[in-house]
Amino acid sequence: QKEVEQDPGPLSVPEGAIVSLNCTYSNSAFQYFMWYRQYSRKGPELLMYTYSSGNKEDGRFTAQVDKSSKYISLFIRDSQPSDSATYLCAMNQAGTALIFGKGTTLSVSS
Amino acid sequence: GAGVSQSPSNKVTEKGKDVELRCDPISGHTALYWYRQRLGQGLEFLIYFQGNSAPDKSGLPSDRFSAERTGESVSTLTIQRTQQEDSAVYLCASSPKRASGTDTQYFGPGTRLTVL
Numbered sequence: 578q579k580e581v582e583q584d585p586g587p588l589s590v591p592e593g594a595i596v597s598l599n600c601t602y603s604n605s606a607f608q609y610f611m612w613y614r615q616y617s618r619k620g621p622e623l624l625m626y627t628y629s630s631g632n633k634e635d636g637r638f639t640a641q642v643d644k645s646s647k648y649i650s651l652f653i654r655d656s657q658p659s660d661s662a663t664y665l666c667a668m669n670q671a672g673t674a675l676i677f678g679k680g681t682t683l684s685v686s687s
Numbered sequence: 688g689a690g691v692s693q694s695p696s697n698k699v700t701e702k703g704k705d706v707e708l709r710c711d712p713i714s715g716h717t718a719l720y721w722y723r724q725r726l727g728q729g730l731e732f733l734i735y736f737q738g739n740s741a742p743d744k745s746g747l748p749s750d751r752f753s754a755e756r757t758g759e760s761v762s763t764l765t766i767q768r769t770q771q772e773d774s775a776v777y778l779c780a781s782s783p784k785r786a787s788g789t790d791t792q793y794f795g796p797g798t799r800l801t802v803l
Contacts, residue, residue: 609790609791611791613794618799619796619797620691620778620780620794620795620796620797621730621778621794622794623791623792623793626791665729665730667792669790673790674720674732674735674743674790675790675791675792677729677730678729679728679729680729
Protein backbone atom coordinates (compact mmCIF):
# COMPACT_ATOMS: atom_id res chain seq x y z
CA GLN A 578 0.00 0.00 0.00
CA LYS A 579 1.36 3.40 -0.94
CA GLU A 580 1.67 5.95 1.84
CA VAL A 581 -0.55 8.47 0.06
CA GLU A 582 -3.26 7.57 -2.44
CA GLN A 583 -4.94 10.08 -4.72
CA ASP A 584 -7.31 9.40 -7.61
CA PRO A 585 -5.71 10.90 -10.74
CA GLY A 586 -9.07 11.67 -12.39
CA PRO A 587 -9.54 13.47 -14.68
CA LEU A 588 -12.42 15.25 -13.03
CA SER A 589 -14.59 17.44 -15.26
CA VAL A 590 -17.20 19.83 -13.83
CA PRO A 591 -19.21 22.79 -15.10
CA GLU A 592 -18.45 26.30 -13.91
CA GLY A 593 -20.06 27.03 -10.55
CA ALA A 594 -19.98 23.43 -9.32
CA ILE A 595 -18.63 22.38 -5.94
CA VAL A 596 -15.54 20.24 -6.36
CA SER A 597 -14.31 17.66 -3.86
CA LEU A 598 -10.74 16.36 -4.10
CA ASN A 599 -9.50 13.68 -1.73
CA CYS A 600 -6.49 11.75 -0.51
CA THR A 601 -6.12 8.81 1.81
CA TYR A 602 -2.99 7.89 3.70
CA SER A 603 -1.67 5.04 5.77
CA ASN A 604 0.77 6.65 8.21
CA SER A 605 -1.11 7.73 11.36
CA ALA A 606 1.91 9.83 12.43
CA PHE A 607 1.31 12.42 9.71
CA GLN A 608 0.53 15.79 11.28
CA TYR A 609 0.94 18.38 8.53
CA PHE A 610 -1.24 18.38 5.45
CA MET A 611 -0.95 20.50 2.35
CA TRP A 612 -2.61 21.01 -1.00
CA TYR A 613 -0.64 22.22 -3.99
CA ARG A 614 -2.04 23.44 -7.30
CA GLN A 615 -0.08 22.90 -10.50
CA TYR A 616 -1.02 24.60 -13.73
CA SER A 617 0.12 23.08 -16.99
CA ARG A 618 3.84 23.62 -17.61
CA LYS A 619 4.33 25.31 -14.21
CA GLY A 620 5.73 24.25 -10.84
CA PRO A 621 3.36 23.35 -8.00
CA GLU A 622 2.23 26.25 -5.80
CA LEU A 623 1.15 25.93 -2.19
CA LEU A 624 -2.61 26.40 -1.88
CA MET A 625 -3.62 25.32 1.62
CA TYR A 626 -1.82 24.14 4.75
CA THR A 627 -3.43 22.43 7.75
CA TYR A 628 -1.99 21.12 10.97
CA SER A 629 -3.63 18.03 12.50
CA SER A 630 -7.39 17.49 12.24
CA GLY A 631 -10.06 20.03 11.44
CA ASN A 632 -11.09 22.47 8.76
CA LYS A 633 -9.45 25.48 7.25
CA GLU A 634 -11.13 27.93 4.92
CA ASP A 635 -9.57 30.42 2.51
CA GLY A 636 -11.97 32.13 0.15
CA ARG A 637 -13.57 29.51 -2.08
CA PHE A 638 -11.27 26.78 -0.77
CA THR A 639 -11.80 24.58 2.29
CA ALA A 640 -9.34 21.95 3.47
CA GLN A 641 -10.51 19.18 5.79
CA VAL A 642 -8.47 16.63 7.68
CA ASP A 643 -9.99 13.57 9.34
CA LYS A 644 -7.12 11.82 11.10
CA SER A 645 -9.36 9.07 12.49
CA SER A 646 -10.17 8.00 8.92
CA LYS A 647 -6.77 9.01 7.49
CA TYR A 648 -8.60 11.05 4.89
CA ILE A 649 -8.11 14.61 3.69
CA SER A 650 -10.23 16.70 1.35
CA LEU A 651 -10.09 19.94 -0.56
CA PHE A 652 -13.39 21.58 -1.48
CA ILE A 653 -13.67 24.27 -4.11
CA ARG A 654 -16.90 26.28 -4.12
CA ASP A 655 -18.20 28.13 -7.17
CA SER A 656 -15.52 26.57 -9.33
CA GLN A 657 -14.09 28.69 -12.15
CA PRO A 658 -12.33 27.78 -15.41
CA SER A 659 -9.19 29.28 -13.83
CA ASP A 660 -9.31 26.47 -11.24
CA SER A 661 -8.49 23.97 -14.00
CA ALA A 662 -5.21 22.46 -12.88
CA THR A 663 -3.72 19.42 -11.20
CA TYR A 664 -4.14 19.33 -7.42
CA LEU A 665 -1.58 17.45 -5.33
CA CYS A 666 -1.97 16.56 -1.68
CA ALA A 667 1.15 16.34 0.48
CA MET A 668 1.77 15.46 4.10
CA ASN A 669 4.46 14.70 6.66
CA GLN A 670 5.27 14.26 10.31
CA ALA A 671 7.63 16.62 12.09
CA GLY A 672 11.17 16.43 10.79
CA THR A 673 10.50 14.21 7.79
CA ALA A 674 10.07 14.72 4.08
CA LEU A 675 6.78 15.64 2.48
CA ILE A 676 5.06 12.72 0.81
CA PHE A 677 3.07 13.73 -2.26
CA GLY A 678 0.03 12.17 -3.85
CA LYS A 679 0.14 11.70 -7.62
CA GLY A 680 -2.31 14.54 -8.22
CA THR A 681 -5.88 14.88 -9.51
CA THR A 682 -6.46 16.70 -12.78
CA LEU A 683 -9.45 19.04 -12.66
CA SER A 684 -11.15 20.65 -15.65
CA VAL A 685 -13.81 23.32 -15.13
CA SER A 686 -15.79 24.17 -18.24
CA SER A 687 -17.49 27.51 -18.84
CA GLY B 688 10.39 38.50 -2.35
CA ALA B 689 11.98 36.36 -5.01
CA GLY B 690 10.85 32.79 -5.34
CA VAL B 691 12.74 29.70 -6.38
CA SER B 692 14.32 30.10 -9.80
CA GLN B 693 15.60 27.45 -12.16
CA SER B 694 17.64 27.57 -15.31
CA PRO B 695 17.46 26.83 -18.10
CA SER B 696 13.70 26.73 -18.49
CA ASN B 697 14.05 24.37 -21.45
CA LYS B 698 16.91 22.15 -22.51
CA VAL B 699 17.10 19.97 -25.59
CA THR B 700 20.08 17.66 -25.81
CA GLU B 701 21.26 14.64 -27.72
CA LYS B 702 21.43 11.19 -26.22
CA GLY B 703 24.77 10.62 -24.54
CA LYS B 704 25.49 14.27 -23.71
CA ASP B 705 25.82 15.61 -20.17
CA VAL B 706 23.48 18.31 -18.85
CA GLU B 707 23.55 20.63 -15.83
CA LEU B 708 20.40 22.04 -14.29
CA ARG B 709 20.55 24.91 -11.84
CA CYS B 710 18.36 25.88 -8.89
CA ASP B 711 18.43 29.11 -6.89
CA PRO B 712 16.39 28.61 -3.71
CA ILE B 713 14.61 31.25 -1.68
CA SER B 714 17.15 33.14 0.40
CA GLY B 715 17.45 31.70 3.89
CA HIS B 716 15.89 28.34 3.04
CA THR B 717 18.12 25.63 4.40
CA ALA B 718 16.40 22.66 2.78
CA LEU B 719 16.45 22.05 -0.97
CA TYR B 720 14.86 19.26 -2.99
CA TRP B 721 15.01 17.97 -6.54
CA TYR B 722 12.11 16.13 -8.13
CA ARG B 723 11.44 14.67 -11.54
CA GLN B 724 8.02 14.78 -13.16
CA ARG B 725 7.42 12.74 -16.27
CA LEU B 726 4.55 13.68 -18.56
CA GLY B 727 1.25 13.04 -16.81
CA GLN B 728 2.93 11.59 -13.73
CA GLY B 729 3.35 12.64 -10.12
CA LEU B 730 6.44 14.03 -8.44
CA GLU B 731 9.35 11.61 -8.20
CA PHE B 732 11.72 12.54 -5.35
CA LEU B 733 15.39 12.58 -6.34
CA ILE B 734 17.51 14.15 -3.58
CA TYR B 735 17.28 16.33 -0.48
CA PHE B 736 19.85 18.80 0.82
CA GLN B 737 20.02 20.24 4.31
CA GLY B 738 22.56 23.01 3.98
CA ASN B 739 25.22 21.64 1.66
CA SER B 740 24.97 18.04 2.80
CA ALA B 741 22.65 15.48 1.23
CA PRO B 742 21.22 13.19 3.90
CA ASP B 743 18.80 11.60 1.47
CA LYS B 744 19.90 10.63 -2.03
CA SER B 745 17.61 7.65 -2.20
CA GLY B 746 15.67 8.88 -5.21
CA LEU B 747 18.55 9.28 -7.64
CA PRO B 748 17.73 6.71 -10.36
CA SER B 749 21.27 5.79 -11.33
CA ASP B 750 24.90 6.79 -10.92
CA ARG B 751 24.51 9.00 -13.99
CA PHE B 752 22.67 11.45 -11.71
CA SER B 753 24.49 13.64 -9.18
CA ALA B 754 23.82 16.88 -7.38
CA GLU B 755 25.75 19.48 -5.45
CA ARG B 756 24.83 22.44 -3.32
CA THR B 757 27.01 25.38 -2.35
CA GLY B 758 26.35 26.37 1.24
CA GLU B 759 22.68 27.22 1.60
CA SER B 760 22.35 28.60 -1.89
CA VAL B 761 22.63 27.34 -5.44
CA SER B 762 22.26 23.69 -6.32
CA THR B 763 23.20 21.93 -9.54
CA LEU B 764 21.75 18.63 -10.77
CA THR B 765 23.98 16.90 -13.30
CA ILE B 766 22.88 14.10 -15.60
CA GLN B 767 25.69 12.34 -17.42
CA ARG B 768 25.32 10.38 -20.65
CA THR B 769 21.67 11.35 -20.97
CA GLN B 770 19.14 8.78 -22.15
CA GLN B 771 15.75 9.32 -23.73
CA GLU B 772 14.02 8.12 -20.55
CA ASP B 773 15.59 11.09 -18.76
CA SER B 774 13.21 13.39 -20.64
CA ALA B 775 11.04 15.05 -18.01
CA VAL B 776 10.49 18.26 -16.08
CA TYR B 777 13.00 18.63 -13.27
CA LEU B 778 11.59 20.61 -10.36
CA CYS B 779 13.47 22.19 -7.51
CA ALA B 780 11.88 23.20 -4.21
CA SER B 781 13.16 24.89 -1.09
CA SER B 782 11.91 24.92 2.47
CA PRO B 783 12.76 27.12 5.47
CA LYS B 784 13.64 24.17 7.67
CA ARG B 785 12.45 20.70 8.33
CA ALA B 786 13.95 19.82 11.67
CA SER B 787 11.16 20.72 14.04
CA GLY B 788 7.97 20.89 12.07
CA THR B 789 6.40 20.97 8.72
CA ASP B 790 8.32 20.78 5.50
CA THR B 791 6.38 23.32 3.46
CA GLN B 792 8.10 23.40 0.12
CA TYR B 793 8.12 26.18 -2.44
CA PHE B 794 8.70 25.13 -6.01
CA GLY B 795 10.46 26.67 -8.93
CA PRO B 796 9.02 26.64 -12.46
CA GLY B 797 11.06 23.62 -13.49
CA THR B 798 13.46 22.78 -16.31
CA ARG B 799 11.92 20.86 -19.19
CA LEU B 800 14.55 18.42 -20.45
CA THR B 801 14.16 16.72 -23.81
CA VAL B 802 16.67 14.08 -24.84
CA LEU B 803 16.60 13.32 -28.55
